[in-house]
Amino acid sequence: IIHLRIHLKMRPYLCHNNHVNQYEIQYNLNGGTGDEIDPVQVPFEGKVIIPDASSYTKENKKFAGWSLTASESDIISENYSVTADITLYMVWKDKPFYQINFDSNGGTNVSPQSVMEDDKAVAPQAPEKSGYDFEYWYTSSSEKYDFNSPVEKDLTLYAKWQKKNN
Numbered sequence: 038i039i040h041l042r043i044h045l046k047m048r049p050y051l052c053h054n055n056h057v058n059q060y061e062i063q064y065n066l067n068g069g070t071g072d073e074i075d076p077v078q079v080p081f082e083g084k085v086i087i088p089d090a091s092s093y094t095k096e097n098k099k100f101a102g103w104s105l106t107a108s109e110s111d112i113i114s115e116n117y118s119v120t121a122d123i124t125l126y127m128v129w130k131d132k133p134f135y136q137i138n139f140d141s142n143g144g145t146n147v148s149p150q151s152v153m154e155d156d157k158a159v160a161p162q163a164p165e166k167s168g169y170d171f172e173y174w175y176t177s178s179s180e181k182y183d184f185n186s187p188v189e190k191d192l193t194l195y196a197k198w199q200k201k202n203n
Contacts, residue, residue, distance in 0.1 A: 060119045062086060067107050067127040069095045085117040090127060097153065098129035138193045139164075144171065147196075155187040169198040 058081050064074035071093035077086050090100045102112035103125040112128055132154040139147035144164035152158050163171040174182045174194040182194050 059083075061122045062119065063122075063124045064088065065107070065124055065126045066093065067129065069093045069098075069100070069127050069129065079119045082118050082120065084115060085113060085119055085123075085125070087113075087115050087125075093127065095127075095129045097132055099132045099154065101128040101130045104128045135188050136191045137188065138191075139174065139196070140193055141166070141196045142198060144169070144196050144198070152188040154189060157186065158184055158188055158192075160184045164196055166196075166198055168201055170201055172197040172199050 059078045060081070060083075061076050062079055062085065063076045066073070074088050079086060085103075087103055090103075093100060104110070104112050105123060105125065107126045108128070113125070134151045134153050137150040137152055137158045139149065139161060141147055141164040144166035147161045147164050150158050150161075160174070165171070174184075175197050176182055176192065176194065181197075182192075
């Protein structure tokens with residue numbers, strides 16, 4: 038048996054039975070920042086290799102997956118079978134904004150905030166309430182809210198009051 042390999046323009050290699058035995062996957066950060074990802078070789082009809090994207094960022098964007106195009110219309114999964122050389126593009130979507138509402142529990146009104154996902158809410162000026170000192174803002178679970186935490190959902194924060202000792 039003679040094994041003959043021919044290097045085609047697409048870069049797959051043919052063996053004696055005319056089956057392609059490997060393809061190349063290249064990766065495009067599509068405007069994201071981070072280390073370039075080296076191309077990989079995948080065997081004939083092998084599954085796509087999807088790299089971990091947790092260290093890559095793009096301003097005001099959230100990583101949504103990998104696609105065969107630079108758009109978000111066709112995000113692929115790790116079950117995708119590779120049948121040709123391909124380039125995978127990182128797909129980025131706009132980060133959502135979340136609403137932070139402040140319930141002053143009878144104190145002066147505090148305006149809500151709109152905060153982009155993963156950003157931090159800003160502690161508002163303390164509300165006022167006759168006969169009480171403002172202590173802090175807390176969540177529905179009665180935990181003191183940490184304004185150094187990234188916002189990941191809509192929130193309502195409640196004012197905690199301490200009765201004055203007059």
